[in-house]
Amino acid sequence: MDQPRIWRLLDTGFRSAAQNMALDRVILESRAQGRCPDTLRFLQFARPSVLVGYHQQTDQEVRLDFCQRQGMEVNRRITGGGAILFEPSHIGWEIVASREDPFFRGSPEQGARLIAEIFCQAIREEFGLPFSFRPRNDIEIRGRKISGTGGTAEGKAFLFQGTLLVDLDIWQMLRALRVPMEKLKAHEVDSLMERVTTMRRELGFIPDAARIKEAVARGFASALGVGFQVAGLTPWEQARLEALLPQFSSSSWVDRPSPVSQRRSLIKALHRGDGGVIRLLLDLDSARKRIRSAVISGDFFAFPARAVYDLESRFKDIPARMEEVEILLEGFFSEGSSPFPSLGIQDFSQVFRKALGKIPYLELGFTFEETHDLFPVGGSLSQVLGRG
Numbered sequence: 393m394d395q396p397r398i399w400r401l402l403d404t405g406f407r408s409a410a411q412n413m414a415l416d417r418v419i420l421e422s423r424a425q426g427r428c429p430d431t432l433r434f435l436q437f438a439r440p441s442v443l444v445g446y447h448q449q450t451d452q453e454v455r456l457d458f459c460q461r462q463g464m465e466v467n468r469r470i471t472g473g474g475a476i477l478f479e480p481s482h483i484g485w486e487i488v489a490s491r492e493d494p495f496f497r498g499s500p501e502q503g504a505r506l507i508a509e510i511f512c513q514a515i516r517e518e519f520g521l522p523f524s525f526r527p528r529n530d531i532e533i534r535g536r537k538i539s540g541t542g543g544t545a546e547g548k549a550f551l552f553q554g555t556l557l558v559d560l561d562i563w564q565m566l567r568a569l570r571v572p573m574e575k576l577k578a579h580e581v582d583s584l585m586e587r588v589t590t591m592r593r594e595l596g597f598i599p600d601a602a603r604i605k606e607a608v609a610r611g612f613a614s615a616l617g618v619g620f621q622v623a624g625l626t627p628w629e630q631a632r633l634e635a636l637l638p639q640f641s642s643s644s645w646v647d648r649p650s651p652v653s654q655r656r657s658l659i660k661a662l663h664r665g666d667g668g669v670i671r672l673l674l675d676l677d678s679a680r681k682r683i684r685s686a687v688i689s690g691d692f693f694a695f696p697a698r699a700v701y702d703l704e705s706r707f708k709d710i711p712a713r714m715e716e717v718e719i720l721l722e723g724f725f726s727e728g729s730s731p732f733p734s735l736g737i738q739d740f741s742q743v744f745r746k747a748l749g750k751i752p753y754l755e756l757g758f759t760f761e762e763t764h765d766l767f768p769v770g771g772s773l774s775q776v777l778g779r780g
Contacts, residue, residue, distance in 0.1 A: 395619075396613075396617055396618050396619040397430075397617070397618045397619070398429065398618065398619050398620070398621050399429055399430045399431060399432060399489075399613075399616075399618045399619070399620050399621070400428060400429045400430070400431040400432070400620070400621060400622075400623045401431075401432055401609055401620035401621065401622045401623070402419075402431050402432070402433045402434070402622075402623060402624065402625070403433070403434045403435075403605065403622075404433060404434070404435050404625070405435075405436065406436045406437065406438045406480065407435065407436075407437065407438060408437075408438055408439075408441075408465060409437060409441035409443065409465035409466070409467035409478075410465070410467055410637060410640045410641040411633070411637065411640075412435050412437060412441075412467075412484070413443070413467045413468065413469060413470065413640050414633055414636045414637050414639075414640040415433075415435070415625075415629075415633060416469070416470050416471075416486070416551060416553070417470050417636060417640075418625075418629050418632045418633050418636060419431060419433065419486075419488050419551070419629065420470070420488055420544070420546050420549055420550075420551045421546065421632065422626065422628065422629050422632070423488050423489065423490065423549035424546045424547035424548055424549035425547075427626060427628050427629070428626055428629065430487075430488065430489035430490060430493070430618075431486075431487075431488045431489070432485070432486070432487060432608075432609060432612055432620065433484075433485070433486040433488065434483060434484065434485055434486075434605050434608075435483075435484040435485075435486070436480060436482070436483060436484065436601070437465075437478050437479070437480055437482070438480065439463065439464065439465060439480065440462070440463075440464045440465075440477060440478070440479050440480065440564070440568075441464060441465040441466070441467060441477070441478045442454050442459055442464060442465070442466045442467075442475060442476070442477055442478075442568050442569065443466075443467055443468065443469050443475065443476050443478055444466075444467075444468050444469070444474075444475045445468075445469055445471065445472045445473040445474055445475065445542075446468060446469055446470055446471060446472050446544075447472050448468075448474070448475060450466065450468070450646060450647050450648075451647070452570065453474070453475040453569065453570050454466055454475060454568065454569060454570060455567060455568060455569070455570055458567050458568055459568055462564070462568070464568060466646055467640065467645075467646055468645055468646055468648065469542075470544055470551075471542040471543055471544045471551070471553065472542060472544070473529065473540065473542040474540075474684075475569050475570075476540060476555060476569075477560075477564065477565040477568050477569065478555060479559070479560065479561065481558040481559040481560075481598065482555055482556060482557055482558055482559075482560075483555075483556045483558060483601060483604055483605065484553060484554070484555050484556075485511065485553065485554050485556065485605075485608055486551060486552065486553040486554075487507055487550075487551070487552045487553075487612070488549065488550070488551045489549065489550065490548055490549055491545065491548050491549060491550050492548055495616060496550070500543070500545075500550075501527070501528075503543075503550070503552065504527075504528070504529070504541065504543060504552060505525060505527065507541075507552050508525040508531055508541055508554070509525050510611055510612055510615040510616070511523075511531065511539075511554060511608060511611065511612075512524055512525055512531060513611055513615070514607050514608050514610065514611025514612070515556075515604075515607065515608070515611075517607070517611065518603070518604075518607035518611075519591075519594075519595065519599065519607075521533055521591075521594050521595070522534065523538070523539075526705055528708070529541045529542055530705070531554065532701070533589055533594055534589075534698055535587075535697070535698030535700075535701030535702065536586070536587055536588060536589035536701070537557075537587060537588050537589070538556065538557050538588075538589050538590065538591070538594075539554045539555055539556045539557065540554065540555055541553065541554040541555075556591065556604065557588070557589070557590045557591065558590060558591045558592065558598060558599070558601070558604070559590050559591070559592045559598055560588065560590045562585050562588060566581070566584070566585075571584070579689070580660075580671075580673055580687070580689070583673075583687055583689040584687060587687070587701065587704075591604075657676045657678045657754055658673060658674065658675060658676070659673075659674045659676055659747045659748075659750050659751070659754075660672065660673050660674075660747070661674075661743050661744075661746035661747035661750070662690075662743070662746070663739060663742045663743035663746060665735065665739040665742075666734075667692060667732075667733075667734030667735045667736070667739065668690060668691050668692030668693070668734050668735055668739075669690045669691040669692065670688065670689075670690040670692065670735070670739060670740065670743045671688070671689045671690045671743075672686060672687070672688055672743045672744065672746075672747050673686070673687040673688075673689075674686055674707075674712075674747050674748075675687075676712060676751070678751065678754055678755075681711065681712045681713075681751070682709055682710060682711055682712055683707050683708075683709070683710050683711075683712050684708070684709060685704070685707065685708055686704050686707035687704065688700050688703060688704055688740075692732060692734055692735055693732070693733055693734060694731050694732055695731055695733065696731065699731035699732070702724075702731075703724055703740075706720045706721075706723070706724055707720065712748055712751060713748070714741075714744065714745055714748055717741070717744045717745075717748070718741060721737050721740055721741055721744075722737065725737045
């Protein structure tokens with residue numbers, strides 16, 4: 393019988409944000425250069441830390457003054473995606489491996505699904521929780537996000553990572569990230585909070601971190617057909633960490649401007665139809681004219697309830713154009729019987745049209761609040777301006 397391949401099981405413990413982000417770079421470089429074996433890494437943070445994605449602008453995503461007052465660290469990931477709050481209770485997990493491994497030779501999307509589903513299966517078997525992967529990068533329980541994922545590559549190696557929310561101070565998260573809560577009504581904040589869950593919420597207690605890590609390692613060992621050997625950083629990795637730490641601690645890294653200009657806006661719209669009321673909240677990157685995410689709520693029925701989350705997931709980082717919205721709505725409603733018995737595709741199309749119709753107001757300098765009180769007479773805004 394062939395002996396299983398041996399991977400490194402690396403737990404780097406509680407570290408600062410700068411150390412953890414530098415270690416992502418160090419271990420990826422080490423694997424790309426053949427200096428270390430394929431690795432499953434666990435990481436945690438010594439204190440609450442806000443991490444922006446590689447392509448984001450820190451001051452656009454983070455309330456820096458709040459973080460400073462709270463003693464929270466702020467740093468930048470080497471992977472893309474959105475800003476997150478990483479608390480000491482959260483468990484980070486990473487696969488750093490060779491891209492030439494037959495197990496990972498598919499597309500990046502296929503690799504992401506494969507690894508995420510192994511993680512989901514490991515948690516399902518250990519805790520009985522219905523974890524599931526939702527492309528592109530979320531792990532959920534019944535439609536509520538409990539782990540984000542992301543990755544990057546260098547040479548012949550790749551890094552794929554996830555963050556498991558064990559517990560969460562969601563009010564601290566909303567205040568640390570630049571979510572304009574002061575512009576949202578209570579029910580809108582509640583709607584945002586309902587889209588996130590934690591191990592504590594699902595289990596009724598905080599599971600031991602060691603139990604989670606053991607379950608995840610066992611799941612990957614079984615699925616990949618590998619054995620794990622517990623080991624620390626190599627001497628080369630330790631030296632490389634010390635060399636890179638000043639860079640990852642510097643303002644030039646943390647506050648580095650994005651190569652793509654970003655300007656974040658929130659747009660609200662409401663549609664009253666015969667079958668109910670739909671409220672839409674769009675998180676808009678107005679500089680790039682892209683919808684970052686959508687939150688749909690209101691007075692209507694959905695069967696199953698998670699159908700709302702399934703619909704919302706279609707509107708992540710898409711062009712802020714009605715043609716694109718209508719294509720996605722048609723795709724959703726063509727997959728089977730409608731989960732919204734009293735609402736049709738036209739209802740959702742109308743509320744998106746109302747929201748996107750407010751973008752020109754923002755471009756003219758009106759504020760988020762003012763867009764709710766402006767109603768063009770005699771046509772759309774573009775039609776009215778065209779007659780001016």
